[in-house]
Amino acid sequence: EDKVVQSPLSLVVHEGDTVTLNCSYEVTNFRSLLWYKQEKKAPTFLFMLTSSGIEKKSGRLSSILDKKELFSILNITATQTGDSAVYLCAVEPPFGNEKLTFGTGTRLTIIP
């Protein structure tokens, strides 16, 4: 069975700090790895990663996938209180016939 593990489960940092969230997976085959920010009601899409070693950036957020070591990281620099959320990592199966496999999430709290 596919498995996605995120660490840490919870993280509390001060505003302005840089954080790195980890996602490791045990998946035999997948089409993409997705990062979501779950802030209010529903996960908000952040990144879709399909190729190993290519960093994707969006403002203060960046993410990279390592298919050899089977993990992905999400970096947030110069954190702000608005970054407080649960960050979810998910793996998309190759043929779109099955559900996303979600990780447990990392609860990030930014202290002013």
Place this chain on the structure above:
Amino acid sequence: ETGVTQTPRHLVMGMTNKKSLKCEQHLGHNAMYWYKQSAKKPLELMFVYNFKEQTENNSVPSRFSPECPNSSHLFLHLHTLQPEDSALYLCASSQDQRGTDTQYFGPGTRLTVL
């Protein structure tokens, strides 16, 4: 049984049929959600219920009709669907409808509309 369960796991229906998707959570949560996952698209939020009250309808066509009889059960009634409605429909629940509550997802119902 624990966690979030969904039935059926697979459903094939014609455009004139009426069917219902069922979601049940055994986590004591107060908020429940319906999502649509289409191929090559991120998750799309459809409906949110908090304490059995619908708090969000994300511009979903009326051919999708949700029902939440209690905090543990959520239904999605389907009628006169279109082929483009074929997708994976995911149910989720969380303790409350707050920003920091983790949502727990069910296995999904794979819907095919012919």
